[in-house]
Amino acid sequence: xxxxxxDGSAPPDAVDPSVTPPDASPADLPAWIERLxxxxxxxxxxxxxxxxxxxxxxxxxxxxxxxxxxxxxxQHLRLEASLAATYSVExxxxxxxxxxxxxxxxxxxxxxxxxxxxFLRPIRRSADASDLRLVGLDHDYPLDHPVPLLRTLxxxxxxxxxxPAERGVILIDAPAAMAIGRLALLGQLTxxxxxxxxxxxxxxxxxxxxxxxxxxxxxxxxxxxADLSLVHIGYPLREISPxxxxxxxxxxxxxxxxxxxxxxxxxxxIRCGWCIDGCPVRIxxxxxxxARQFDDPDLAERAGLRACIECGICSFVCxxxxxxxxxxxxxxxxxx
Amino acid sequence: MxxxxxxxxxxxxxxxxxxxxxHAMHLPAALFPLMAGFAVFGWRAIGAVAAVVVAxxxxxxxxxxxxxTGGRMRLAPILWSGLLLAMALPAHLFRxxxxxxxxxxxxxxxxxxxxxxLIIWIxxxxxxxxxxxxxxxxxxxxxxxxxxxxxxxxxxxTKLFTGDLLNAPTAPDAADRGPWVARRSPSRFDAxxxxxxxxxxxLYTSGxxxxxxxxxxxxxxxxxxxxxxxxxxxxxxxTPIGQASAVALLVGGLFLIYRGLIDYRIPLLACVVxxxxxxxxxxxxxxxxxxxxxxxxxxxxxxxxxxxxxxxNYELLAGPxxxxxxxxxxxxxxxxxxRRGRTLFAVALGLATAxxxxxxxxxxxxxxxxxxxxxxxxxxDRRLRPRPLV
Numbered sequence: 001x002x003x004x005x006x007d008g009s010a011p012p013d014a015v016d017p018s019v020t021p022p023d024a025s026p027a028d029l030p031a032w033i034e035r036l037x038x039x040x041x042x043x044x045x046x047x048x049x050x051x052x053x054x055x056x057x058x059x060x061x062x063x064x065x066x067x068x069x070x071x072x073x074x075q076h077l078r079l080e081a082s083l084a085a086t087y088s089v090e091x092x093x094x095x096x097x098x099x100x101x102x103x104x105x106x107x108x109x110x111x112x113x114x115x116x117x118x119f120l121r122p123i124r125r126s127a128d129a130s131d132l133r134l135v136g137l138d139h140d141y142p143l144d145h146p147v148p149l150l151r152t153l154x155x156x157x158x159x160x161x162x163x164p165a166e167r168g169v170i171l172i173d174a175p176a177a178m179a180i181g182r183l184a185l186l187g188q189l190t191x192x193x194x195x196x197x198x199x200x201x202x203x204x205x206x207x208x209x210x211x212x213x214x215x216x217x218x219x220x221x222x223x224x225x226a227d228l229s230l231v232h233i234g235y236p237l238r239e240i241s242p243x244x245x246x247x248x249x250x251x252x253x254x255x256x257x258x259x260x261x262x263x264x265x266x267x268x269x270i271r272c273g274w275c276i277d278g279c280p281v282r283i284x285x286x287x288x289x290x291a292r293q294f295d296d297p298d299l300a301e302r303a304g305l306r307a308c309i310e311c312g313i314c315s316f317v318c319x320x321x322x323x324x325x326x327x328x329x330x331x332x333x334x335x336x
Numbered sequence: 337m338x339x340x341x342x343x344x345x346x347x348x349x350x351x352x353x354x355x356x357x358x359h360a361m362h363l364p365a366a367l368f369p370l371m372a373g374f375a376v377f378g379w380r381a382i383g384a385v386a387a388v389v390v391a392x393x394x395x396x397x398x399x400x401x402x403x404x405t406g407g408r409m410r411l412a413p414i415l416w417s418g419l420l421l422a423m424a425l426p427a428h429l430f431r432x433x434x435x436x437x438x439x440x441x442x443x444x445x446x447x448x449x450x451x452x453x454l455i456i457w458i459x460x461x462x463x464x465x466x467x468x469x470x471x472x473x474x475x476x477x478x479x480x481x482x483x484x485x486x487x488x489x490x491x492x493x494t495k496l497f498t499g500d501l502l503n504a505p506t507a508p509d510a511a512d513r514g515p516w517v518a519r520r521s522p523s524r525f526d527a528x529x530x531x532x533x534x535x536x537x538x539l540y541t542s543g544x545x546x547x548x549x550x551x552x553x554x555x556x557x558x559x560x561x562x563x564x565x566x567x568x569x570x571x572x573x574x575t576p577i578g579q580a581s582a583v584a585l586l587v588g589g590l591f592l593i594y595r596g597l598i599d600y601r602i603p604l605l606a607c608v609v610x611x612x613x614x615x616x617x618x619x620x621x622x623x624x625x626x627x628x629x630x631x632x633x634x635x636x637x638x639x640x641x642x643x644x645x646x647x648x649n650y651e652l653l654a655g656p657x658x659x660x661x662x663x664x665x666x667x668x669x670x671x672x673x674x675r676r677g678r679t680l681f682a683v684a685l686g687l688a689t690a691x692x693x694x695x696x697x698x699x700x701x702x703x704x705x706x707x708x709x710x711x712x713x714x715x716x717d718r719r720l721r722p723r724p725l726v
Binding site: 236260268277279283287303306321 | 674726
């Protein structure tokens with residue numbers, strides 16, 4: 001299913017369901033944080049914000065929910081669901097372990113409600129066996145982001161960039177859950193991670209298994225590309241390009257290869273209001289554009305600068321092609 | 337694994353909908369009321385729309401060369417505004433003749449189009465401003481040409497599309513009381529001469545009606561002086577081109593909602609609030625020497641719920657409220673950008689329309705209300721920003 005890239009990076013075999021998970025209690029949390037760090041189970045990406053930081057926060061404040069999200073960053077790639085289909089035992093074990101370590105009574109696995117049954121069947125079996133709750137959501141970008149996800153599932157408000165643990169939640173994604181599960185069940189270190197690449201230029205999707213520390217350039221070469229300038233990290237709407245020396249590791253695991261759109265001269269705002277209607281966190285992108293033009297931090301604050309999750313929907317829908325996302329990033333850079 | 341079945345689409349960093357396409361997406365919605373207008377007003381309606389649109393395009397091409405403001409003028413939104421303007425004008429204006437002859441009305445059509453472009457230029461070159469250029473143009477045209485804009489003719493049901501609107505009797509037929517669709521008897525005329533319900537309602541509610549007998553009650557007005565309500569709902573009353581049929585307007589408006597181009601709150605709230613206000617605001621329940629004004633006419637003896645509701649229905653359908661609520665008030669330049677702002681804006685529009693229709697003019701009330709409420713938009717936008725969810 002996955003193609004190996006880098007040294008010793010063959011996709012691991014799935015764990016037998018008969019393997020029993022280790023016992024754990026909240027008192028074991030500091031020891032487990034240390035163990036996870038030593039085993040290089042570190043993640044910090046949109047779908048799994050700073051795993052170690054979340055667990056450290058859990059030592060200071062109560063956690064009532066552990067969530068493993070299988071919502072895809074890109075529905076055409078379904079990296080998370082592919083992992084869940086193969087490594088369901090590991091994922092269920094990870095959610096249970098984190099639940100016991102943090103004392104969280106609610107342990108949920110969140111999936112797309114319309115994911116194909118072959119993806120869902122194994123995780124449903126594992127969840128039933130481990131007494132976990134499966135929650136199906138109609139996935140609509142950017143619901144994979146922690147801010148709208150926590151709002152939808154628990155009606156809790158999380159500021160972008162803050163740890164979900166501040167709102168009583170430990171949030172992990174399928175690759176992180178798989179790594180935690182393998183450590184818990186087999187004591188296995190994480191040396192490689194799954195990577196999904198959508199090549200828009202050739203119309204091909206790639207699922208790879210890549211050694212941690214492999215340069216992104218080498219991964220691209222494995223799928224026949226040498227040009228880093230065509231690569232987008234995460235969903236393309238976020239407009240994030242990789243650094244020239246980017247390595248595969250704890251960050252984003254989904255990439256898109258596509259030529260950037262031909263530059264288009266922005267028109268004046270036609271006040272269609274689509275950016276406001278489409279914003280998942282209900283901020284006011286045109287006012288933020290004004291705030292950048294007039295360098296007005298008060299206006300930026302009132303328009304919801306702090307709440308923006310930089311999903312890029314405003315720029316995507318804008319008929320006038322205004323650089324809304326870039327303006328927000330510039331404002332953040334200028335005013336913190 | 338390499339999945340070769342993946343789509344070969346370009347990156348989805350932009351939806352591909354440009355400003356021009358955004359405005360072009362509105363056009364199909366206008367086809368429904370336009371077709372209804374072409375059906376009941378015939379080729380003169382097509383000619384009137386063409387005259388306005390051609391004038392708008394020509395004027396835009398000239399004015400966009402004038403100064404930096406002209407450089408900001410874009411053809412697509414101005415063309416859409418021109419089409420809306422044409423829909424709000426009556427078809428009988430398309431009448432050939434020497435322009436110096438006072439009876440020749442056709443110069444009003446290109447003049448209105450040129451006026452629209454001039455107003456847009458004055459407002460900064462875009463249709464995005466605190467004033468609705470179409471409403472302003474219509475109000476100015478009405479102020480300048482008054483009675484010439486009152487529609488009085490409608491084609492007979494047997495002459496749809498093909499008839500000549502001005503081939504009609506010179507005065508209304510006293511026996512013309514039935515619904516328009518039933519007027520199928522052979523006639524040497526292509527069209528009927530009927531009194532405009534908007535004009536008649538204005539005379540009554542402004543208290544300037546002089547009754548033929550000793551008195552005229554509200555019930556008598558509805559029963560004897562106005563066409564059947566179904567003529568306003570389906571078609572058959574003399575109206576501006578785009579307002580020939582309330583059903584066609586509704587279908588066009590629903591199309592705009594379906595395409596995500598307008599917010600349903602504005603037409604819904606504006607119409608509901610206007611309807612309630614029309615029931616509550618003082619109206620003459622009977623006109624003798626002087627009108628007898630009463631608040632909440634439904635509770636007045638001799639009026640009752642049925643008459644009051646029928647009167648409100650006539651007011652809603654005879655004036656341009658439906659057209660304004662779906663097509664003009666939802667224009668990006670006129671309405672607030674936030675949901676809460678739009679809600680307040682729609683409520684204000686409904687109230688102002690009801691008041692303007694009752695005490696000023698049924699045919700201009702909604703435009704006056706929109707011109708006034710559009711001035712609230714910058715304030716509502718400033719005060720009612722969306723509340724972030726986090």
